[in-house]
Amino acid sequence: MIVNQIKVLIQNFIDYLFFKQKYTLGTTNEVYLLKIVDKIYSIVMNKYAFVVPNSKIKMYSKLFLEYGKDITDTKIWIASHYDSIMAFSTQVRRQFPRAYSIAQEIIENIALNLDIQMDEFMQVVITLTVANDDKIEHNGTVGLILCHGYSTASSIADTVNHILNQHVFDGMDMEVQISIDKMCLMVDDYLRRKAPVKELMLLVDMGSLEDIYERINPLSDCNIGIINNVSTASALEVGNLMKQHMHARQIIKTIKENYEMSYQFIESKQKTEAILTVCATGFGSAKKIGELLKNSLPKSIPLEIIPYDYRSLVTHGIEDNIFSEYDVKMLIGTLDPKVLGVKYMPMENIVTNDEVHYLHELIGKYLSDDELKMFNENVAKNFTLDNIVNHLTILNPQKVMEDVEEIVSELEKLFKCSLDITTKVGVYVHLS
Numbered sequence: 001m002i003v004n005q006i007k008v009l010i011q012n013f014i015d016y017l018f019f020k021q022k023y024t025l026g027t028t029n030e031v032y033l034l035k036i037v038d039k040i041y042s043i044v045m046n047k048y049a050f051v052v053p054n055s056k057i058k059m060y061s062k063l064f065l066e067y068g069k070d071i072t073d074t075k076i077w078i079a080s081h082y083d084s085i086m087a088f089s090t091q092v093r094r095q096f097p098r099a100y101s102i103a104q105e106i107i108e109n110i111a112l113n114l115d116i117q118m119d120e121f122m123q124v125v126i127t128l129t130v131a132n133d134d135k136i137e138h139n140g141t142v143g144l145i146l147c148h149g150y151s152t153a154s155s156i157a158d159t160v161n162h163i164l165n166q167h168v169f170d171g172m173d174m175e176v177q178i179s180i181d182k183m184c185l186m187v188d189d190y191l192r193r194k195a196p197v198k199e200l201m202l203l204v205d206m207g208s209l210e211d212i213y214e215r216i217n218p219l220s221d222c223n224i225g226i227i228n229n230v231s232t233a234s235a236l237e238v239g240n241l242m243k244q245h246m247h248a249r250q251i252i253k254t255i256k257e258n259y260e261m262s263y264q265f266i267e268s269k270q271k272t273e274a275i276l277t278v279c280a281t282g283f284g285s286a287k288k289i290g291e292l293l294k295n296s297l298p299k300s301i302p303l304e305i306i307p308y309d310y311r312s313l314v315t316h317g318i319e320d321n322i323f324s325e326y327d328v329k330m331l332i333g334t335l336d337p338k339v340l341g342v343k344y345m346p347m348e349n350i351v352t353n354d355e356v357h358y359l360h361e362l363i364g365k366y367l368s369d370d371e372l373k374m375f376n377e378n379v380a381k382n383f384t385l386d387n388i389v390n391h392l393t394i395l396n397p398q399k400v401m402e403d404v405e406e407i408v409s410e411l412e413k414l415f416k417c418s419l420d421i422t423t424k425v426g427v428y429v430h431l432s
Contacts, residue, residue: 053154276335
């Protein structure tokens, strides 16, 4: 895509200015320009709620400085390519309307404060840099590097992202004398801007890990892995593991085993609610029970329905790993694994409508009255005895039902008793 190719060219040019020309803040004018550009970006970042690292602001100030030096040659080139520039500008404006508006505000402020008049070409260049710095989508896992100094964290983050060819880390530069409390508030603010976040890998340069843990822990609604004494090498290692979609807990374990770093893991205080479906005959049947329940929902809800291994629950009980990952509200299945403190509902109780109010209370808070009514109708349709047997057996369900019915009838005659409907349904389900 042409836009991505142009972004790469812009970054290559900025890298050339910054590294090949060995950019330093030599003159008073250059120092003044950086201060003004820094101030302009601070105002715009606060207004539009996005972050540009200090290291990039230094790069952009160099870009503006070079533009001012070569203005005559630049205008000649722009005049000879005017139609192409305007066509591309229109494309960029349509594709990145927010970034285009932000760039326009930056250009207006630069013209007002530095008397550098920028044209449509620079509008496009700044728009694409803003689009790169503006909120980057993530899959629920984010990385943040916190370091003391003007551009230490942002430089490490930029380098690692460049090597990994993927935006993995954001860098947040801090004052040297910053307090732990203020640092933790910065982390909290970052998480709010990035929400929703499931896991955060937080890399810090120094400070008591215990102090950071104690202050961040009460704020945490996500899993946070904290690693101290960050360097480019350690950030690269962590970033590579994140790129492989490894979870924070496993990253901490891997780093602990292979590197001498201090570490801490904070488990999320807010777990996703879940219903586990189980069957003593195997995972396949548990999965089919889960499908029946999911198919009864009129819409997707923030409650997981998870088929799970019956024997694992019997063996480990409440200590099973699933209970540290999810807030398990109920077990539904063919046989009770007897997990302490977790409600179990037999399949037959859904068929006969016994205790189904527990299911309504759990799922009803995610549904409107009409949706709950639809859910009840779907449950009544999906959890008929014929349908359950049809799902749970690989044999001819009609033949199975006839045979089971005959067996139950013979047992009633043999023991001279009459089974209630709930018990009969339970026998049908288990024997099928």
